Amino acid sequence: QLQFVESGGGLVQPGGSLRLSCVASGFALNNIAVAWFRQGPGAGLGVISCISASRPDTYYAESVKGRFTISRDNAKNTVYLQMNSLKPEDTGVYHCSTCSRNPSVGSWGQGTRVTVSS
Numbered sequence: 001q002l003q004f005v006e007s008g009g010g011l012v013q014p015g016g017s018l019r020l021s022c023v024a025s026g027f028a029l030n031n032i033a034v035a036w037f038r039q040g041p042g043a044g045l046g047v048i049s050c051i052s053a054s055r056p057d058t059y060y061a062e063s064v065k066g067r068f069t070i071s072r073d074n075a076k077n078t079v080y081l082q083m084n085s086l087k088p089e090d091t092g093v094y095h096c097s098t099c100s101r102n103p104s105v106g107s108w109g110q111g112t113r114v115t116v117s118s
Helices: none
Strands: 003-007 010-012 018-025 034-039 045-051 058-060 068-073 078-083 092-098 112-116
Touching: 003 092, 018 034, 018 092, 018 112, 034 078, 045 068, 058 068, 078 092
Parallel strands: 010 112
Antiparallel strands: 003 018, 018 078, 034 045, 034 092, 045 058, 068 078, 092 112
């Protein structure tokens, strides 16, 4: 089973920035499309961004388009999510996994918590 380790969350004021990191544990990321998922308070887990293995192509949910940037550094086996102009509605626990993963199936790790509040 592929395992990912997320980090970089924290408390930030509205309008601030954070960069999340997703490191693959025990396998190489270079041939895998990776997504970031978010679970907001009282909400389900949903994909917010995905980056393909090659070129790479990217996808963003409308709610984060223009503010978040996903990138990857295969040499470091890491995928990043740069989050700018953060809003309170960005608050939640962020997880990473493969783009093809169904967020409603299986268990998830602890992720990294982002709180946007003044």
